[in-house]
Amino acid sequence: MQLASIRILTTDLPRLVQFYEQATGLPATHYTPDFAELPTPAATLAIGSLRTAELFGGAHMAAAANRSVIIEFYVADVDAAYERIAGLPGPDVVQVPTTMPWGNRSLLFRDPDGNLVNFFMPVTPAAQQRFSRQQTA
Template sequence: MNFASVRIITDGVDRLVEFYEKVLGVSAERPAPVFAEFVMPSCTLAIGHSQTVQLFGAGSAVAADNRTVILEFHVHNVDAEYERLKPFVVEWVKEPTTMPWGNRAVLFRDPDGNLINLFTPVTEDAIKRFSGRL
C-alpha cells in the first residue's frame, strides 16, 4: 500500500487553492471546479468542495472543522519561508523555533483554520532521521 494524498474538504476551494499555491510555490491541477490537486514528489495535497463528500456516501466530513491534523512540509530554510509568507499568512501559531526533536519549525493556519507546519531538520540526529526520506 502506498500513501497517495491528503484531502482538505472546504466550502472555499478557490480561496484555499490560491493560498496553497502561494505557500507551496506549485500550481494546482484543476480537473473539476470542485476539486484541485497539488502533485508533489512526496505526496499529493487535494482540496475538495464539501459537495464532493456526498459522492463518497460519507456525510461525516465537515468543511473547516479539523482540529486534530497538522499538514507538514519539509523545507530547505524555515526562517526564509517565514519571511516569504509573512505578507499573506493571517494566523501564525508559532514563529520559527527549534523543537526538542531537532527540527526548526514554524506553524500557521490556512484560511479554513487547518494547521500547517513547515520544518527543517537542523540537528545531526534530525538530519540523519530525514536523510533518504524526502
C-alpha cells in the same frame, strides 16, 4: 504501502487553492471546479469542495472542523518560508520559526480554513539522518 495524499475539504475551493499555491510556491492542477491537487515528490495535497464529499456518502463530513491533524511540508528554508507566509492574507501564525527538541526547525500556522500547517526542515544531525532514512525507505 505509500501515503498518496492528504485531502482538505473546504467551502471555498478557489480561496484555499490560491492560498496553498502562494504559501508553497507550487502550482495546483484543477481537475474540476470542485477538485484540485498540489503534487509534491512525496505526496499530494488534494483540495476538494464539500460537494466532493457527497461522492463518499458525506453527510457526516464537515469542512474547517479539523482540530487534530497538522499538514506538514518539508521546506528548504523555514525562515524564508516565514517571510513569504507573513505577507499573505489569511494565515494565522501559531508559532514563529522555532527549533524543536527533536531537531526540526518549524513554522506552525493556520490556513484560511483553520487547518494547522507546519513548514519544517531538519537542522540537527540526528534529525537530518532520520529524515534521510525516511526518503530511502
